[in-house]
Amino acid sequence: MVMNSLEQQIISLLSQRRKKSLTRREIADHLGLRGGERKVLTKVLEQLLRSGQLGERKGQYRLAEQQRTLEGTFAQAEQGYGFLRVDTQDQEDLFIPARHVGSAMDGDRVLVQWRVSSRDRRPFGQVLQVLERAHSQLLGTYQRRSGKGLVWPLEQKLPGPVLVGKQSDIEPGTVVEVSLERFATQELPATGKISEILGPAGDPQVDIETVIRSHGLPRTFSPAALAQAETAARPVSREETATRVDLRSLPLVTIDGETARDFDDAVALKKKQDGSFRLWVCIADVAHYVTPGSAVDIDALERGTSVYFPGFCLPMLPEALSNGICSLNPAEDRLVMTAELCIDQHGVTTAAEFYPAVMRSRARLTYTQVAAWLETPDSCPLEPEVQEQLPQMADLAQILTRMRADRGSLDLDVPEVEILLAEDGQPRDLIRIERNQAHRLIEEFMLAANEAVAAFLQKRQWPFLYRIHERPDLLKLQELQQLAAECGVGLVLGKQLHQALQGLLAEVAERPEGRLINQQLLRSLQQACYAPDNQGHFGLAADCYCHFTSPIRRYPDLVVHRVLKQVLAAAPKSASYSHAELETLGRDCSARERRAVQAERDLIDLRCCQLMAGRVGEEFSGTISSVTEFGFFVELDELLIDGLVHIRTLRGDYYHFDPLSRSLTGEHRRRQFRIGMRVQVRVKKVEAWRRRIDFELVE
Numbered sequence: 212m213v214m215n216s217l218e219q220q221i222i223s224l225l226s227q228r229r230k231k232s233l234t235r236r237e238i239a240d241h242l243g244l245r246g247g248e249r250k251v252l253t254k255v256l257e258q259l260l261r262s263g264q265l266g267e268r269k270g271q272y273r274l275a276e277q278q279r280t281l282e283g284t285f286a287q288a289e290q291g292y293g294f295l296r297v298d299t300q301d302q303e304d305l306f307i308p309a310r311h312v313g314s315a316m317d318g319d320r321v322l323v324q325w326r327v328s329s330r331d332r333r334p335f336g337q338v339l340q341v342l343e344r345a346h347s348q349l350l351g352t353y354q355r356r357s358g359k360g361l362v363w364p365l366e367q368k369l370p371g372p373v374l375v376g377k378q379s380d381i382e383p384g385t386v387v388e389v390s391l392e393r394f395a396t397q398e399l400p401a402t403g404k405i406s407e408i409l410g411p412a413g414d415p416q417v418d419i420e421t422v423i424r425s426h427g428l429p430r431t432f433s434p435a436a437l438a439q440a441e442t443a444a445r446p447v448s449r450e451e452t453a454t455r456v457d458l459r460s461l462p463l464v465t466i467d468g469e470t471a472r473d474f475d476d477a478v479a480l481k482k483k484q485d486g487s488f489r490l491w492v493c494i495a496d497v498a499h500y501v502t503p504g505s506a507v508d509i510d511a512l513e514r515g516t517s518v519y520f521p522g523f524c525l526p527m528l529p530e531a532l533s534n535g536i537c538s539l540n541p542a543e544d545r546l547v548m549t550a551e552l553c554i555d556q557h558g559v560t561t562a563a564e565f566y567p568a569v570m571r572s573r574a575r576l577t578y579t580q581v582a583a584w585l586e587t588p589d590s591c592p593l594e595p596e597v598q599e600q601l602p603q604m605a606d607l608a609q610i611l612t613r614m615r616a617d618r619g620s621l622d623l624d625v626p627e628v629e630i631l632l633a634e635d636g637q638p639r640d641l642i643r644i645e646r647n648q649a650h651r652l653i654e655e656f657m658l659a660a661n662e663a664v665a666a667f668l669q670k671r672q673w674p675f676l677y678r679i680h681e682r683p684d685l686l687k688l689q690e691l692q693q694l695a696a697e698c699g700v701g702l703v704l705g706k707q708l709h710q711a712l713q714g715l716l717a718e719v720a721e722r723p724e725g726r727l728i729n730q731q732l733l734r735s736l737q738q739a740c741y742a743p744d745n746q747g748h749f750g751l752a753a754d755c756y757c758h759f760t761s762p763i764r765r766y767p768d769l770v771v772h773r774v775l776k777q778v779l780a781a782a783p784k785s786a787s788y789s790h791a792e793l794e795t796l797g798r799d800c801s802a803r804e805r806r807a808v809q810a811e812r813d814l815i816d817l818r819c820c821q822l823m824a825g826r827v828g829e830e831f832s833g834t835i836s837s838v839t840e841f842g843f844f845v846e847l848d849e850l851l852i853d854g855l856v857h858i859r860t861l862r863g864d865y866y867h868f869d870p871l872s873r874s875l876t877g878e879h880r881r882r883q884f885r886i887g888m889r890v891q892v893r894v895k896k897v898e899a900w901r902r903r904i905d906f907e908l909v910e
Contacts, residue, residue, distance in 0.1 A: 279325035284320055284321075313341070365421055373402065388424070422810055428514075443536060451546060459569060463477040463479045465575050469579065472533075476761070477547070481600070490552045507528065507529065515802075517533070548565070548568075551563070551565070558613065565664065574593065585605050612651065623732065638821050673774055673777075675757060694731050723834060736750060738805070742797040767796070833892055855904070
């Protein structure tokens with residue numbers, strides 16, 4: 212055994228056991244050294260001590276701190292530096308200066324050497340080796356510079372440009388996909404080969420395609436899944452309805468947005484003489500058509516959820532199912548799973564029954580249509596039975612809202628924007644969407660059904676996927692408390708947390724900074740997720756909750772449907788999902804939900820930038836939404852778009868950032884910029900590819 216090889220083995224051994232020192236004998240035993248090899252070991256240990264690679268105390272050897280190595284995922288910033296996100300939860304992210312990044316790219320799995328700065332003794336990392344590449348391909352725009360072909364990555368975190376050779380047949384500005392052949396280093400740029408031409412930058416379809424690929428969203432269904440869906444999408448037969456409850460005489464209706472094409476749920480209501488209600492919530496019986504392990508099921512699980520872009524949808528199920536036989540289209544027989552709930556005058560569900568049924572929707576209503584009818588009953592003609600139940604639905608929704616508020620449910624009302632598209636798919640305008648009475652009506656009915664199903668399955672002790680939402684992190688709540696104080700509102704973080712947060716929301720509801728407080732509270736809350744172990748739902752103040760009402764577009768709902776049908780059929784628990792299977796499903800579905808949300812936000816941010824590119828020079832009023840050491844972000848009042856006022860554009864003074872109060876203060880004039888301040892700004896610059904809008908302050 213040569214000495215260099217033994218040195219490497221010792222360092223590798225102690226690196227794996229960095230929290231425990233080893234004696235000479237323990238090292239020899241671990242390495243399986245015998246006879247003369249043990250004598251060589253003594254010399255090698257002495258040499259490693261002299262070189263400073265090892266430390267020794269009382270006969271115990273361990274790596275010197277600068278020799279520690281860590282493994283994890285590299286997260287790169289736009290400026291070139293990055294952080295190592297290690298696998299263990301108790302280890303903080305390790306800063307990696309740009310000069311020590313090497314050839315690592317954002318998302319790569321890397322081996323990093325833990326080092327300490329000789330100047331300020333702060334720890335930092337140096338990438339020793341890229342263990343697994345996150346990117347073998349990237350998307351970018353093709354350009355020609357000095358006779359060379361270059362591709363600039365669309366993802367700003369990725370290093371660029373990539374040398375691809377001059378391509379005379381490709382127009383500059385074209386979006387292309389590049390297969391990487393050599394990764395960039397500090398000295399040399401990356402090289403690659405163009406593998407696909409997507410089209411001109413700014414083309415709406417190219418924009419969608421780049422977002423889909425950037426987030427790794429499944430784009431197409433397998434031929435087997437498409438064939439299976441087409442076979443299933445036949446009219447409902449007598450055999451299929453024979454054993455089901457027939458609800459076709461009920462005035463069931465769907466209420467959705469104007470652009471919706473897949474209708475998961477239909478509702479009907481009857482008010483009794485004693486003031487209580489009987490509510491029917493009928494949900495598309497997707498489990499009847501999508502069996503576990505089938506081709507459609509495999510593709511649906513890979514997606515986890517439908518993804519909704521402005522003017523475009525990536526459905527979880529093939530269209531023959533999602534927009535066809537599973538969708539509760541008007542005047543067509545459909546198979547459903549029904550939650551029939553008896554609800555008293557106080558909003559308490561006193562009885563619940565669940566069963567497979569067949570239904571026929573009386574009308575496809577929209578939120579706008581229902582809200583207008585509730586405001587002015589003569590606004591649109593509806594059949595008498597449908598008309599009769601709408602005001603009763605509004606009454607029950609108010610009762611349910613009051614009941615949830617009394618128990619502590621948080622009603623976060625954060626207005627959103629809808630992007631209106633021209634015929635060619637280009638964004639043409641933004642409109643602000645406010646939740647109306649019809650939105651709240653459907654939300655309340657779906658919440659009631661979800662809660663009832665979860666309680667039913669939990670009572671029978673069947674394993675299923677809960678929708679859990681854990682208590683918020685205390686540090687984030689303290690940040691919210693500080694923001695509220697800066698806005699002149701008190702928040703007491705005591706035992707009655709739900710009531711305190713409700714009080715805060717009520718106090719700022721009509722104030723200019725109300726939306727800001729709502730958003731900050733939303734950021735303070737944990738991310739909801741799916742899991743087989745019940746942790747309750749903090750936001751809804753619900754002890755037990757699941758997702759049941761959207762199986763066309765959410766895979767966890769399909770899982771709950773399958774479990775519910777097994778319980779109703781008195782199947783053995785062994786025939787259902789195991790706890791381990793549900794753990795994996797919960798983790799995967801939660802991750803795919805986050806992936807979809809990020810992709811949707813990415814395209815919306817791009818469309819907002821494209822709209823604002825035509826408004827450079829225009830002035831808007833807004834509110835400072837966050838403050839950093841490099842400037843502050845402003846959210847525009849009507850458009851709800853964020854942009855940065857960079858600190859270098861603040862003239863006439865030198866500004867200091869205070870992280871405690873999160874404010875910028877002028878050194879001489881003491882002018883201050885804080886969260887919640889009202890300002891007037893002008894659109895200075897828009898960089899759509901970076902999803903960035905720059906404002907300048909209008910004095």
